Amino acid sequence: MRTRLSDHVKERLGTFGLMAPSIAQCAVGAALAWIIAMELLGHPRPFFAPISVLICVGVGLGQRLRRVAELVIGVSLGVGIGDLLVSWIGSGAWQLALVVALAMTVAVLLNSGALFVAQAGSSAVLVATLVPGDGAGGLDRMADALTGGIVGIMAVALLPASPFTIAAKHLSGVLDALSTVLERAAEAIEKRDVELAAESLEEARNTQEAVEEFEQALETAKEITMISPLHWHRKARLARYETAAVPVDLAMRNARVLSRRTLASLGEASPPPTALAEALREVSEAALLLQLELGAGREPTLARQALLAVAARERPDGLGFSAHVIIAQLRSVVVDLLQATGMEHEAATETLTPLDEPRDEAGRR
16 A cells, blocks of 8 residues: 555656746746736736736647637637627626627638637626626737746746656556566466456557557657757757657557457467567667666667567467567567667668578578
8 A cells, every 4th residue: 555655656756847947938938928028018917928928838638739729819819709799798607608609600710729719708708707807908909928938948948848858758658568468468478368468458558648648749859859958959859759659559559450460360270489588588678778878978879789689589380370560560660669779661671580481491591
């Protein structure tokens, strides 16, 4: 019980450490946007300014530049429609319903983005309920939204989270999962354990969310390096993560097929040989090496060497159908991970031992 609680606390602290820069950006940016809108623009209640900072920066992963554009345009649309209709029909329950419906309908027809539509609707609500008596015009609120968006971008640029920490944390999760899937499949083959094979398959099926989170994290990391001058000179380091993104996704997809076939193979008359388990374990270890080397900012040469050793290995004889499929998927995983280390697809494929090369009478190729 204490171990689980300790692990949970460590996980929460780790998440806080990752999100702390975004929290600081939101807090400082919201206060600064409020001051600018009040003192420089002379707006008495510039609530759209700090709100736009929070939406622009957020505490999650996403595309901030696109958020700013959707925010400003969405607010402008909602404010414009709201001001126009309220001036004609007044305010009340049915007027509120009409204003929101029209603002969101126009937003959907112009752009199906969730933030764009939500901002148009929420801005219309504010205009129809809170705003009518405050003396502020639609242009003032649009200026507040633009001010908050600009301050949000400045906060990201001047108080940036580490793009490499973001990318490394999420890629680490994907490669950890890949390594675990292969390790459990190897152990299942060695022990002829159907339950372990089922665990490997279940683990593999639950990895898509980690892959998608890594893709989003990589987009955020790329955006930070583009916006923040503090990270312009280090774009080459992030490029290694960009190189690994698609191949790692493909490797995980192939590992899912491998796990499914491993489970099927244990019910066959000729289950996979233990030599195949050794190869699975070596690729599992290579995935962890790739994780460590990318995290350290090094060229992943050790991971590449480990994968090349597996690629050059001879195929065992006397295999059943499922074992052949496992080998085919493992070869695909090896090619994917070699590409993740920076090799071209053709070069990575050529490192594999040919499967159809004839043997002589002594059994040699």
